[in-house]
Amino acid sequence: MSETGTNDAEVDDPETTTINVRVTERQLAEIDAVWKEEGYTSRSEFLRHAIRDATDHPGASRSMLASIAAEEYAMRNGESEAVSRDEVVDMIDDEE
Structure with missing residues (x-):
């Protein structure tokens, strides 16, 4: 390579x-x-x-990605907790 x-x-x-x-x-x-x-x-x-x-996954909107990034930031700063895979799927389904 x-x-x-x-x-x-x-x-x-x-x-x-x-x-x-x-x-x-x-x-x-x-x-x-x-x-x-x-x-x-x-x-x-x-x-x-x-x-x-x-x-x-064309349904992954910019707002959904921004929300994910904001949540990641909050988790890294101890302001939020991780969510399960099922909770993530539910969040994606709610966006569509």
């Missing part, structure tokens, strides 16, 4: 198609930091996952 996250097995996969995407240098730096930090094996794997999330 190269520094940019290219994996030879990904290039040879007949089930995939290569696309070109233009991003800013800042976005690329953020992408690279996240895929490495989150344990993805490559930049491509991370981007495929992000695309899959966006296409499989």
